[in-house]
Amino acid sequence: MHCKSLSFGEGFGERIIFLLICFLNVFAYSQTLGSKLDKKTLALGEVGVFKVNISNLQGKDVVAAPKNELLPFHFEEIKDSISKQPDLYERIIEFQVFEEGKFTIPALDFKIGGQVYHTIPYEVEVLNTAQKGDQINDIMKNKEVKLDVKDYWELYKWYILGVLILLALIFLIWQIVKYGRRRKNSPVVMTNQTLKELDNLKKKKYIESGNYRSFYVELIEIARNFITKQYKIPADVLLTDDLISVMKVNNAISPENEKIVEDVFLRSDLVKFAKTFPDEQTMSKDFEDMKAFVKRSSKDLEAEQLRTGV
Structure with missing residues (x-):
């Protein structure tokens, strides 16, 4: 039996190649979770957008909080859309905040094929951009419109007709009662x-x-x-x-x-x-x-x- 001996240089080079292959293999078969917040400073009621992307899914299931329940209490979700393909998961949430202050979007859990991943946390500052004493101007000044008889008729015709019909009914009832009494005592x-x-x-x-x-x-x-x-x-x-x-x-x-x-x-x-x-x-x-x-x-x-x- 013959054994081949390797020199130090040859053994070191093979180990480097082996580790490189392992690293590439892990990189090729791993999922990538990413998140993005479009603005970290918002005005009261301004719409913000929070996105979550998971790539290289390889057909694995993604489990997360239900629609409109992913973000914490102060974040009023107005739209929550989820798009899933065999290799890509995307979730886009539009939200508003109606209180001043600093609010945190914590690390959110996403379960991918049985393994839990976390997004990075974000801090959002909400400001009241309206200043005390600001004058609010109309876009257009009120325009004065003159109304003629025809315009007033169109506005009040049903009220006028209703009153006339009511008066006619009262007169008719009065005549019937009067005629009945007259007939009875005729x-x-x-x-x-x-x-x-x-x-x-x-x-x-x-x-x-x-x-x-x-x-x-x-x-x-x-x-x-x-x-x-x-x-x-x-x-x-x-x-x-x-x-x-x-x-x-x-x-x-x-x-x-x-x-x-x-x-x-x-x-x-x-x-x-x-x-x-x-x-x-x-x-x-x-x-x-x-x-x-x-x-x-x-x-x-x-x-x-x-x-x-x-």
Whole structure:
């Protein structure tokens, strides 16, 4: 067996080459983590940019703090974009600080293929560039614009239309209520209502049964209500003599109708105090006379309107 001996010079040279190869091998297969801060002095609210780059990834995973959570509390992150390729990882964060003072971005952890790497720390100084007493000027002076009628119409037309519609609705409702009341108290309506009441009285057959007291009590009550509403004479509270006097002075009721009212009301008083006992023929005549009076009442009202000029 033969052994080759190396001289000192040959052995030293081989060791140098071996170490160089190892260094190049480590350099070729290692990752490079870098970071950069664009400004170390910022004004209040000014946007700063912080970048992190990892090269020579060789497809390895990169694990770091989630989006918008990488920088510490005072740094308000407004944009956090991450770009990853097989050999390159890039993260760009735009931020703002709204307090004066010096703030630190600490060494940040990035886990690359199971191994943790750290960025270098940075210190950021934030200044308030506005000085007390500074005058703030508008970019442009306010311009005075003259408005004409058309401009005012465009500005307020919906308010005007709304008010007009509201007034129209109020007027319409008022007219409907007024018309309803007028219809309800109109002479024709009152006449028809009273005629129905007289028909209901006749159906009770007081005349046929000789119940003259009940007949005259209800007949006079119907007549008093009718005169009160149709002629606006307070017949519901006046005694018979007083009512006859008022009718003669008022002249609202024609003489023919006055005579009917006077005869029927006086006879009713005699029946009431048992001074007379009317027969069936008399009761029937008083009923028909009162019914005719109610029907002719509209002519009395027309004559009254002509007399007074209403």
